[in-house]
Amino acid sequence: EDKVVQSPLSLVVHEGDTVTLNCSYEVTNFRSLLWYKQEKKAPTFLFMLTSSGIEKKSGRLSSILDKKELSSILNITATQTGDSAIYLCAVEANSGYALNFGKGTSLLVTP
Amino acid sequence: NAGVTQTPKFRVLKTGQSMTLLCAQDMNHEYMYWYRQDPGMGLRLIHYSVGEGTTAKGEVPDGYNVSRLKKQNFLLGLESAAPSQTSVYFCASRRNTGELFFGEGSRLTVL
Numbered sequence: 001e002d003k004v005v006q007s008p009l010s011l012v013v014h015e016g017d018t019v020t021l022n023c024s025y026e027v028t029n030f031r032s033l034l035w036y037k038q039e040k041k042a043p044t045f046l047f048m049l050t051s052s053g054i055e056k057k058s059g060r061l062s063s064i065l066d067k068k069e070l071s072s073i074l075n076i077t078a079t080q081t082g083d084s085a086i087y088l089c090a091v092e093a094n095s096g097y098a099l100n101f102g103k104g105t106s107l108l109v110t111p
Numbered sequence: 112n113a114g115v116t117q118t119p120k121f122r123v124l125k126t127g128q129s130m131t132l133l134c135a136q137d138m139n140h141e142y143m144y145w146y147r148q149d150p151g152m153g154l155r156l157i158h159y160s161v162g163e164g165t166t167a168k169g170e171v172p173d174g175y176n177v178s179r180l181k182k183q184n185f186l187l188g189l190e191s192a193a194p195s196q197t198s199v200y201f202c203a204s205r206r207n208t209g210e211l212f213f214g215e216g217s218r219l220t221v222l
Contacts, residue, residue, distance in 0.1 A: 009151075032209050042115075042201065042213035043154075088154065092209060097142060097161050098169060099211060103153035 002027040004091050006102035014110055017079050021105045023089030024071040033072050034099065035063055036088040043088055046074070079109045113137055117202050117214035124192045124221045132187040132217050134202030140212075142205035143185040144169075145177060147198040148216075154201065160185055192221045 003026040013019055025033065032050045036043035047056040049065035049072060056063050060077045076083055086106050090099035115136045124130055134143065141162050146154040146169075156169030160179040174196060176188045185204075189196060199218050203211040 041215045101154040
């Protein structure tokens with residue numbers, strides 16, 4: 001059975017800190033790994049990582065895929081209160097049509 | 112361009128009542144999904160569709176039915192609501208490159 005595990009489940013940091021969120025997976029025929037940010041409503045897309053694109057960066061956010069360790073990290077530097085959200089990791093396998101989501105990491109950035 | 116629209120956004124039901132959640136997307140996506148989100152459980156797939164007229168079961172399909180009569184619409188039905196179906200329901204459609212686009216969610220309470 002495909003599995004996606006995120007850690008930590010929750011995290012509290014001070015503004016300006018750097019955080020690293022983790023996602024590990026066990027899927028048959030890995031195709032892609034996606035990161036989403038969820039504030040109060042709908043999850044919004046951050047990054048997609050595949051075998052041909054293992055590192056992505058956008059502003060203060062960056063993500064790396066480690067195919068050997070079957071994991072990914074999401075880094076946020078110089079955190080701001082607006083970064084407070086649930087960060088979701090999802091993995092797609094070649095054999096399926098749907099994304100399997102982890103339980104998410106709840107990040108709170110305090111002033 | 113509205114993206115993915117869900118109706119209703121809030122609903123309270125009594126045990127045994129039925130209802131239908133409607134999802135509409137205007138991006139001409141083939142794939143559509145219904146997820147439920149519960150505290151500490153992440154997003155769990157209920158049903159999905161890979162095209163007009165097709166549907167398939169996800170991880171937690173029991174107690175739900177779906178229909179995809181038109182490409183742009185994906186309906187989720189509860190025939191006899193139970194308190195265990197109290198949740199936030201998210202519809203999503205998928206771009207060919209893999210990213211999911213989510214609706215804003217429908218909060219359902221079953222008393």
